[in-house]
Amino acid sequence: MTDSDKIQTLPLPFLERMKEMLGDDYDAFLKSYKNPRTYGLRVNTAKLSCQDFQALSPFPIRPIPWINTGYFYEEESRPARCPYYQAGLYYLQEPSAMTPASRLPIEPGDFVLDLCAAPGGKATALGAALNDTGFLLANDISTSRTRALLRNLELFGMKNMLVTDEKPTKLAQRFPAFFNKILLDAPCSGEGMFRKEEALARDWTPEKSAELSDIQKDLVLKAADMLRPGGMLLYSTCTFSPCEDEEVVAYLLRQRPDMELMEMPGYEGFSSGRPEYAGTADTSDSEIALSLNAFNSEELQKCVRIFPHKMDGEGHFLALFRKKGDSLPPVFRFSEKGPDKNTRKWLEEFFSEVGLKTIGGQEFDWNRVEVRKDKVYYQLPFPLDLRGISFLRNGLYLGDLKKNRFEPSQPLALALHKGDVEAVISLPVSDERLTRYLKGETLMIEPEEAAHKKGWHLLCVDGYPLGFGKLVNGILKNKYPAGWRV
Known part of the structure; x- marks a missing residue:
């Protein structure tokens, strides 16, 4: 397909709206569709430093200026074919798509939720930032997509993770005001990816954006309700559509007066959010009507828009919120149960054979071992009530119990670091x-x-x-x- 063909496949209503939105920048925006797409990878800093990766990389890379763990690479490098990829040293991700996780400030020990996490690009970034402290709940409503999510998290060597394929409504009921940090990369119309995925442009309609906006508003309210006071929520899409971006942000601020917008670490290519896209709210509820008086649409300038004619990447939108107030962390009572005598014996025999001293540099905790149907798991370091919650993984899958022996799993291999075994x-x-x-x-x-x-x-x-x-x-x-x- 020629460059002219690419532009001709873009829907006319989309182009007309973008022309209205961008004004003098419209021609530059249109010309960006003639540019080749960019390719990026993000280093797994839970396994090695960026400096170490730069020294190791067998193919040319150059830093992505607004992502401190990201690098551009050339398409012909084919990094997915390199053994370093199978060792989980990096994740292949479109450069702009790396931005949301990089703007959510993860602290050691945080409880983090990625609500719409598949296939795992942002979840792996959040998990690497946690570096086996706290825990990550990575969720997607699609079971098939959640399997791909789990695979990518295991490839990155994640241990403190809960991977669920659950409806957000049920998670919100089970985990009210629970998480320190939440990322909601919402399902969207994908306008920012039209250059990368032409099928998205063919299937686009204005009506789809309106339908998705309703879904996004519901999701962002549920995410806010799962956030602790003092916690942060990052909302993002890969679309330019105002009803999916600023309108959703304004809706949350109106419906939840305890949420406020925060400034994000900037970059010269970032564009500000647009106050004129705040939309309208249902003011039939007196509480909402009162909150409307306190809402200042100029705050929407704190949102970030990424346009392909201003940066080496595709289109994105980001908004960072904080929930007002402070809260104490939850207190857990961990049951010191551990495995039965035979299971521990077979595990110890394997550990002795390979000289396993630590997992990911951390001392092995026998109280975290659980056996389900001859499969051995290393649970999260604190108990969670998961009754009625559909999940694919709770912690790390260690391996299988065979006849009088233990066989290790692939996720265990990838969770190990240099020096963990002899x-x-x-x-x-x-x-x-x-x-x-x-x-x-x-x-x-x-x-x-x-x-x-x-x-x-x-x-x-x-x-x-x-x-x-x-x-x-x-x-x-x-x-x-x-x-x-x-």
Whole structure:
């Protein structure tokens, strides 16, 4: 498709509205559709520093100026084919889409909610910022999309996570005023992604934006109700539509007077929100009518709009809220139960064989071990009442109980850090055996390459875990799961 064809596929009502919105900037906006799309990756700082990744990267990268963990790469680099990707060292994400998670200030120990999290780009960023403190609840209403979300979080080595496929209404009932930080990257009409995904432009209608605006208003109220006093909520979309952006923000401020807009760390390419798009509210309720008098639409300038003619990325919208007041953290009573005697024995035998000392640099806590249908899990460090809540994962999946033995899982391998285990085989990223391992093949291992002569080993790329294998007579039997193979 030629550049002219790209512009011709854009819906006329969309173009007319953008011309009205942008005025003198409209021609520059239109020309941006002729520019090639940009490609980005975000470093998993829970596994390595950006400086370490810059030294390791086998392909050219350059920093994304408004994302301190993000880098541009060239399309032909194909970073998804590099073993570093399978080791969870980075996530591939459109540069502008990295912005929302980067503007939600995560503190160690925060309870964080990503309400519409699939496929996991923003959730992995939030989890990496937590760095195995507090916990992350990553939710998506679609079970199939939640499976992809779980896979990406496991690839990043996340342990303190709860992954749910639940309706926001039920979560709001179970977790009122519970989270320190919430990200709501709401389902939207996707106008900001028309250059990247032409199918979105073909399916777009003004009516869809209006329908989505109603959904977004409902979601943002539920998110606000799950936020603790003193906590922060970031609302974002990848659309330019005012009824999905400023109008939703104004709606929340009118309906919840305890919410206020905050300034975000800026960048020269950011554009301000537009007060004229505040929309209207139902004033039949006297409380809402009173709050209307206190609402100042000029506050909407604190929102951020990202336009493709001003930045190297696609379109986005962001608004950062704070709930007024202060609150104390919840108090939990953790039941010191732990696994039964046999389960602990088999786990200890495996830990001894591989020389496991810590998981992610943290001492192993036996009270967090739970067995469900012969699968062993490492639960969150505090109990949550999950009765009636549909979830795919609560904590870290450690592995499976077989006949008188324990077999480790792929998520356990990826949750480990350098120095966590002694039985390691580390190969350089250029070693073709890594590609063969990721395809499920057995490998020949030289005696000097393995920590032990036989038994379970953690195969690593330049010291970063990829997965497990079992060494027998110089041959590493591949234990990389079929569902993970390249």
